[in-house]
Amino acid sequence: MKKQALWTPALDNINESNMTQFINFVNLKYGLKLCNYDELYDWSIKYIANFWEDIWQFMDVIYEQPYKSVISKVNSSLPDSDIRNYRWFKGATLNFAENLLKFRDSELAIAYYSENAKPIYMTYGELYEKTAKCALGLKSLGVAKGDRVAGYINNNPQAIIAMLATISIGAIWTSTSPDFGVNGVVDRFSQVEPKVLIAVDGYKYNGKTISLNEKLQEILTKLEKTKKIVIINQINAEINSIDYTSWDKLLENKASEIEFEMSDFDHPIYLMYSSGTTGVPKCIVHGAGGTLLQHMKELVLHTNLTDMDKIFYFTTCGWMMWNWLVSSLSVGATVVLYDGSPSYTDLGVLWKMAQDEGITVFGTSPKFLSACQKAGINPESSFELSELKTILSTGSPLSKDNFEWVYENVKSDVRLSSISGGTDIISCFMLGNPNLPVYSEEIQCRGLGMKVESWDENGKAVLDSKGELVCTAPFPSMPIYFWNDIDDEKYEAAYFEKFPGVWHHGDFITITENGGIIVHGRSDATLNPGGVRIGTAEIYRIVEAMDEISDSIVIGLPIENDVEIVLFVVLKNDAELTDELGKKIKNEIKSNLTPRHMPKTIHQISEVPVTLNGKKVELAVLNILTGVEVKNKTSIANPDSLLQFEKIKTLV
Numbered sequence: 146m147k148k149q150a151l152w153t154p155a156l157d158n159i160n161e162s163n164m165t166q167f168i169n170f171v172n173l174k175y176g177l178k179l180c181n182y183d184e185l186y187d188w189s190i191k192y193i194a195n196f197w198e199d200i201w202q203f204m205d206v207i208y209e210q211p212y213k214s215v216i217s218k219v220n221s222s223l224p225d226s227d228i229r230n231y232r233w234f235k236g237a238t239l240n241f242a243e244n245l246l247k248f249r250d251s252e253l254a255i256a257y258y259s260e261n262a263k264p265i266y267m268t269y270g271e272l273y274e275k276t277a278k279c280a281l282g283l284k285s286l287g288v289a290k291g292d293r294v295a296g297y298i299n300n301n302p303q304a305i306i307a308m309l310a311t312i313s314i315g316a317i318w319t320s321t322s323p324d325f326g327v328n329g330v331v332d333r334f335s336q337v338e339p340k341v342l343i344a345v346d347g348y349k350y351n352g353k354t355i356s357l358n359e360k361l362q363e364i365l366t367k368l369e370k371t372k373k374i375v376i377i378n379q380i381n382a383e384i385n386s387i388d389y390t391s392w393d394k395l396l397e398n399k400a401s402e403i404e405f406e407m408s409d410f411d412h413p414i415y416l417m418y419s420s421g422t423t424g425v426p427k428c429i430v431h432g433a434g435g436t437l438l439q440h441m442k443e444l445v446l447h448t449n450l451t452d453m454d455k456i457f458y459f460t461t462c463g464w465m466m467w468n469w470l471v472s473s474l475s476v477g478a479t480v481v482l483y484d485g486s487p488s489y490t491d492l493g494v495l496w497k498m499a500q501d502e503g504i505t506v507f508g509t510s511p512k513f514l515s516a517c518q519k520a521g522i523n524p525e526s527s528f529e530l531s532e533l534k535t536i537l538s539t540g541s542p543l544s545k546d547n548f549e550w551v552y553e554n555v556k557s558d559v560r561l562s563s564i565s566g567g568t569d570i571i572s573c574f575m576l577g578n579p580n581l582p583v584y585s586e587e588i589q590c591r592g593l594g595m596k597v598e599s600w601d602e603n604g605k606a607v608l609d610s611k612g613e614l615v616c617t618a619p620f621p622s623m624p625i626y627f628w629n630d631i632d633d634e635k636y637e638a639a640y641f642e643k644f645p646g647v648w649h650h651g652d653f654i655t656i657t658e659n660g661g662i663i664v665h666g667r668s669d670a671t672l673n674p675g676g677v678r679i680g681t682a683e684i685y686r687i688v689e690a691m692d693e694i695s696d697s698i699v700i701g702l703p704i705e706n707d708v709e710i711v712l713f714v715v716l717k718n719d720a721e722l723t724d725e726l727g728k729k730i731k732n733e734i735k736s737n738l739t740p741r742h743m744p745k746t747i748h749q750i751s752e753v754p755v756t757l758n759g760k761k762v763e764l765a766v767l768n769i770l771t772g773v774e775v776k777n778k779t780s781i782a783n784p785d786s787l788l789q790f791e792k793i794k795t796l797v
Contacts, residue, residue, distance in 0.1 A: 148659065150582035151552050152560055162579040164446050170203055182580050182590060183660060190596040193618055197233070197438060197594060204441045204475075207244050209407045212237035216619065227646035228619040229637075233410055234434055240405040241414045241433040242276070242313040245474040248452075249273045253479045255302050256455070258498050260349050260485035267302055269477075272309075275396060277403045279310035282395035286341055286373045290315030290406055293416065295339035295371070296462060297330060297357075297364070299323050299348045300484045303377050303392060304462050305471055307343050312414045312433075315406030316340075319416035322461035323348045326737040327360055328687065331367045332425045333418050337628055338370040343392075347380035351486040356382040410434035411625045417465060417568045419639070426683070427635055428628035431571045435621035439572035440472035442593060448506060448535065448562075449579035452477030458508030458537065459487055459495065465568045466508070466539065487513055492520050493527060500528040507533055510540040511547050511706040518550045525554055535560045537577065541673060542664045544706045548585040563588045565664050567650065569640070572622045574614065574650065575662040587661030595620055599656050604644055611655050611665055616648040623648070666708075668764075672701035674708045674741055681763055684712070684744075687737045693717060693726060696753045699744065700767040712744035713766070713793075715753060722749040748793050752786040766790050 159165055168185050171177060175195070179185050189196040194215040201212075213236035223230040248254070248269040255267040267275075288294060294311040298304045298320055311318040319337055321330055323345055334342070342365070347356040365374065365387060376384055377392040411432040419427035444450045456473045457480075460466040473480050481502055487495055499507050517524070524530060536551060536559055543563045551561050562577025565588055574597050575588040583589060591597045599612035606612075627636045643649040653665035667673055672681060681699050688697045696715040701708040714730070716722060727747045734742050754762045765775045769790045778784045 148584045148587075150584055151548055152558070152583040154560070154580060154582070159580045163449050163451070164578065164580050167199075167203055167446055171199055174199065182578055186591065186593060189593045190618055193594060193596075193620075197621060200438050200442050200594070201234070204438070204445065206239065206437065206441075207247060208237055208239040210236060210238040212410070224646065226617070228617070228623075228648060229641065229646065231619040233619075233621040235410070237410045237434065238407040239410070239433060239437075240313060240315075240407055241437055242309045243403075243405040244437055245309060245472065246273050246276060246313075246403070247475070248477045252452070252477065254474060255305065255480050255482065256502055257302050257482045257484070258502075259301070259483070260352065260489055264502070265302065269474075272302075272306065272474075273403070274401060275306050276309045276313065277400040278396040278398055279306050280313050280403055281398050281400040283310055283316070283341065284314060285398075286375075286390070286395075288314060288316050288340055290408070291413075292316045292341075293337045293339040294318055294341045294343065295334050295337070296320035297323060297325075297342060297344040297361075298377070298462050299345055299379075300461055300467065300482050301345075301377075301379070302482070303343075304467075305474075305480075305482075308471065313403050313405050315408055315412070317413050317416055317430075319418075320462040320467075321418075322463040322739075323355075323357055324350070324461075324739050325463065326735075326739065327363045327367070328737045329683065329739065330360075330364050332683070332686075333428070334364075334368055334371070336425070336428045337416050339368070340371065341373045341375060342368065342371050343375045343377065345377045345379045346382040346384055349380065349485060351489045354380050356380065358382055358384050362386055408433060410621075413625060415468060415571065416628060417468075417571060419568065427630075427639065429569060429624045430626050430628055431622065432625045435623070435625075436468075436571055437472070437475070439570070439620075439622040440469055441475055443469070443573055443576060444473055444476055444478075446593060447573075447576045447578055447590075448537070450476050450478050450506065454505045454534075455479040455481055455502055455532075456506040456508070457481035457483065457495075457499070457502075457504050459483060459510070459513065460508075465571050468571060470508070488516065492517050492522050493524070496522070496524040496528045496530070499533060500530060503532040505532050506535045506537065508537040508539075511538055511543050512540065514538065514543075514547045514550060515706045518546065518554070523554045525556060530556055533559055535562060535577065537562050537564055539564045539566075541707060542666065543586065545585050547706060548583075563664075565652070565662070569624065569650070570620070570622050574616065575654075575664075581660075584657075584659055584661055586663055587657055587659060588664065589661055591656075591660075591662065594618075597656075597662075599654050600644065604647075608656055609658060611653050613643070613668060614650040614652040614654045614664075615644060616650070666703060667701070672699070672708060672710055674701065674710055681761070683738055684710075684734060684742055685761075687734050688712070688714065688730060691730065691733060693720060694730075698750075698753045698761050698763060698766060700763050700770065702745075702767070702770060709745040710743065711770070712747045713750045713753070713790075714747060715750055722747065750786075750789050750793070752783060752789070754784070754786040755782050770794055 212234040254269040257265040374389040415431040458470040564576035566573035578589045596618035655663040
């Protein structure tokens with residue numbers, strides 16, 4: 146029986162949407178009669194080159210040299226079905242930052258909120274001017290095209306300015322949030338050897354003020370190739386033993402114009418990091434053109450964003466949603482930033498911000514919505530949310546309870562759009578749609594130009610059945626490469642090992658009869674608490690360095706609408722896991738990584754199950770704890786070790 150929609154767009158809104166304007170654009174250009182989204186989607190994945198060229202033209206991309214071809218094969222000996230074998234918009238030159246800075250007027254670009262502070266506002270004209278000064282300042286520190294600039298920074302306007310300035314001169318931006326511990330930062334930045342590190346002196350979270358002085362000293366000692374550091378004075382912390390330039394000093398020049406450095410379509414602009422499941426986090430390199438086209442497609446068409454909107458997403462600078470949010474500048478919308486705890490001083494703080502700022506697009510997570518529900522928050526009765534049109538959610542699947550709570554307690558006529566993609570593609574595979582209804586537990590649609598399918602174990606496409614998320618046609622926001630990845634070995638292993646030539650993402654999904662998508666969670670060993678992807682290897686490196694521990698294994702246990710990290714440890718010398726040792730383990734993880742990495746529970750085991758090649762089998766442990774049959778036990782070198790998890794199962 147077909148589901149009943151929770152929300153259906155009004156006909157007038159459909160007719161006026163950006164999506165409908167794009168359908169009309171395509172129909173006029175090709176003499177077609179596409180009538181709805183389903184027909185447009187089918188056309189977009191059948192005529193891939195035409196579609197992406199239309200996105201380029203519809204979005205009025207700013208460029209210097211025009212493209213000679215939209216898509217071309219790299220190696221003629223490889224089959225057409227191999228999506229790794231294509232390059233996009235050959236011959237085109239552009240600058241990503243210029244496309245985000247095309248508006249230079251008195252309209253509001255940024256609204257910045259932080260804990261217990263008055264909001265700070267910045268116009269597009271002010272943003273451009275500050276970016277021009279920052280760009281010249283970076284050049285004075287020796288930054289040139291291809292160099293890396295790293296941000297150890299919170300979600301503030303300076304982060305946006307620094308990123309835009311970096312990319313405007315042809316350099317590459319990478320960032321982590323300041324709650325990352327020393328090892329977490331060094332594991333990432335040491336791979337890319339930034340010429341300049343831009344860092345805050347500290348930050349505020351949940352009412353506490355945290356200085357970064359000691360962390361910065363240790364980080365700089367380990368980042369041997371980083372000779373220049375810029376400090377943003379945010380909490381007036383005393384910074385000792387560091388030779389640095391202040392942020393104000395960096396911008397102390399007379400620059401008023403930006404000389405945008407033109408580069409080819411695949412010139413790297415962002416360095417992102419994988420979860421680090423099998424070692425230090427892999428460094429994913431994203432190109433200018435692919436990132437720009439994907440973000441503009443998703444923001445303009447799927448989110449229905451215009452220059453009249455105010456868009457917010459709760460994120461840090463260590464998550465790809467920050468990059469995605471900032472691309473809203475290309476549309477002329479106001480980007481609303483929030484820095485701090487979403488529950489300080491209470492869970493109404495973000496809803497009040499939405500009211501006061503007149504936010505039209507509100508981005509959050511299932512974890513936050515569930516927390517509001519449990520706390521008995523009723524935003525509809527407590528706040529005036531008449532401007533709110535769309536709620537976006539990502540990080541983990543939205544539950545039926547989440548959908549019902551939003552429509553009963555937030556707003557009955559809001560579009561609740563779950564979205565899903567990842568750092569790997571710096572964008573989405575499935576997301577919202579202003580022209581389609583919303584059904585409980587479902588993402589509204591697959592993204593235009595993204596040939597997403599659900600495959601069974603034999604590589605066959607299935608409908609209304611759980612399978613692996615794959616993408617079977619090329620798309621321009623695939624990573625251009627991994628940093629320091631000889632012969633693309635890590636890149637190939639990450640996405641193309643399971644199904645050669647086809648993108649395998651590591652999510653279980655069901656494509657429904659509505660054309661929507663239900664995401665069932667990760668199919669690999671990545672942890673995902675609160676929507677933040679965490680690699681098991683990051684935790685192993687900390688835990689197994691402790692004197693008391695000889696081995697460990699960690700899993701992400703699905704619970705309600707989130708994931709709880711559960712850690713199992715093998716202790717040395719027949720020792721026992723005491724409460725004191727448990728606290729010590731958690732503190733080590735918290736101080737060296739982030740609070741999000743901390744396990745909910747820790748259990749003692751006698752042996753870690755491993756494959757014949759010595760790899761830990763997290764998925765087998767997860768299957769036992771969730772009542773799923775463990776297949777292919779013959780690949781496990783010590784299958785009897787799985788029995789102990791059957792006994793622990795009742796304790797978890």
